[in-house]
Amino acid sequence: MMKRRWPLAAALCFLGGAGSAETVAVDLELVIAVDVSYSMEMEELRVQRAGYVEAFRSQEVIKALRGGPRGRIAVTYVEWGGKAVQVVPWTLLHDAASAREFAETLQRQPLRRIAFTSISNTLAVGRTLFRASPFRTSRRVIDISGDGPNNAGAPAPLARNNTIATGITIDGLPVMLRSAPDTASIADLDVYYRECVIGGPGSFLLKVKHIDEFAAAILAKLVIEISGLKVSRYGLDEPKPSPVQYGQPYNCFIGEELQERSIGR
Numbered sequence: 001m002m003k004r005r006w007p008l009a010a011a012l013c014f015l016g017g018a019g020s021a022e023t024v025a026v027d028l029e030l031v032i033a034v035d036v037s038y039s040m041e042m043e044e045l046r047v048q049r050a051g052y053v054e055a056f057r058s059q060e061v062i063k064a065l066r067g068g069p070r071g072r073i074a075v076t077y078v079e080w081g082g083k084a085v086q087v088v089p090w091t092l093l094h095d096a097a098s099a100r101e102f103a104e105t106l107q108r109q110p111l112r113r114i115a116f117t118s119i120s121n122t123l124a125v126g127r128t129l130f131r132a133s134p135f136r137t138s139r140r141v142i143d144i145s146g147d148g149p150n151n152a153g154a155p156a157p158l159a160r161n162n163t164i165a166t167g168i169t170i171d172g173l174p175v176m177l178r179s180a181p182d183t184a185s186i187a188d189l190d191v192y193y194r195e196c197v198i199g200g201p202g203s204f205l206l207k208v209k210h211i212d213e214f215a216a217a218i219l220a221k222l223v224i225e226i227s228g229l230k231v232s233r234y235g236l237d238e239p240k241p242s243p244v245q246y247g248q249p250y251n252c253f254i255g256e257e258l259q260e261r262s263i264g265r
Helices: 002-015 042-057 059-066 096-108 119-132 156-164 189-197 211-227 254-263
Strands: 029-035 073-080 084-093 140-146 168-174
Touching: 029 042, 029 119, 042 059, 042 096, 042 211, 059 096, 059 211, 073 119, 084 096, 084 119, 119 140, 119 156, 119 168, 140 189, 140 211, 156 168, 156 189, 168 189, 168 211
Parallel strands: 029 073, 029 140, 140 168
Antiparallel strands: 073 084
16 A cells, blocks of 8 residues: 555645645646547547557657656546547646556546537637646647537637637647548548637647558657647648638638538438
8 A cells, every 4th residue: 555655645745735726837738639529430439549548658758748848747638529528637747657647547438429529619628627727837738639520519710719819729630531521521621620720829730541540640749749849730741731812711610511401401
């Protein structure tokens, strides 16, 4: 029992004591928001979860979190569909042991599925989580992955604007595994995320087009976010697209329109 109590006691001392109301300064507060809507296949959910588990066990992530000015970050893991559920609470990561313990906690959580796709509700929950966080930093990021456009709650651009207005950056991981879009998905999801979802200082996206790309994309995105590396908001290897011509803006309501059409059938 003493071996189990010592890490807890050390953590409490590190945080300022069990009864301390003082917030802890970190290099980054990161909300990882992962799509578990019914449009995601169970195998995709398993591979996606495994990608995050392995990333937090990796030397690349551990090196990135130790490389900051304070050498520590705070992370919470959220799964979302029409609503968002906090699966792993705010956790302080400061070394290999704490990062791997976070990974093990995540691995033990049951897989779930949640109906609908509300990017806007998820961003609202992210803002709430930051307000309740026991940490403080100048860098707050919501890392949101998804395989379809917003189809429930407030419009995604409204939630995006409300979020970045508070100083939060939104990064995207559009999941584009289907060769042909169905009634709830779109072929240019990466463009949708770029135009309607991501935003804030240093925001960027990486896309996943094959299930085998999940792990590498998740690892690359986490390392960039934790390290604070500067990349193009269009991704690591994507050229900046041609400007949209005046009078032809991107339709950020496409998800709501697809949902309306499916109801009317």
